[in-house]
Amino acid sequence: MPSSEQPKTYSISDLAKEFDITTRTIRFYEDKGLLAPERRGQTRIYTPADRTTLKLILRGKRLGLSLEESRDIIGMYSPGQSNEEQLKTLIDRIRGRKETLQQQLHDIEVMMLDLQESEQRCNDALRELGVSGD
Template sequence: MTMTTYSISDLARELDVTPRAIRFYEEQGMLAPERRGQERIYSAKDKVTLKLILRGKRIGFSLAECKELIDLYDPSSGNRKQLETFMDKIAARRAQLEQQLLDIEQMQLELDTAEERCLAALAETTA
């Protein structure tokens, strides 16, 4: 039985990420490819890990949060701890985004007020 393996360029092309990014995640201890001389050989597990990292980054998780979730991977438990932690992080991220949205809306009101004052002051200088 042969295992599917990937070179760094295969993985980069398939997941639309640079080889440099993959090396960075490796330096962070998040990927551990086999080595054949200078060549890195990535497994299907490495590919899944990289997909999880990229998904986590897309939804705003830090690398530390991504690493924590990856480290909780435990198929023997049905990944219950990983999934529960992921749900907690999703809820926290959602709350953070909702607060940012409120902050943005408040800032837009402040800009509207400043703009109205500027327009009024400009109208007075031309009158």
């Protein structure tokens, strides 16, 4: 008996469950042109490539990339090629994100010091008035 094995496909609910996201989120990515499943009537049929794209979109989101940045990077992929440009672009985006986060961390540390100093001054002023602020 010849094997006419069909490639694995996924429903929208399969992917939503696997990645712990809502079907609405997946439809949002479709509306943005990031995913384009086949349709059989009203049913969406996702391929393994669609699943991989969704996985990359979600990874980009976790890294703090915008959807546009994720789209650009995913669009650079060429099967069977070195994908050097894609990898270098991703590294640049990662480095930029790290720089932004380092600056935000510094800003938070400075703000925490300012808040601690302000709180201490207020407590000192209350003590001078004979009132406990703690």
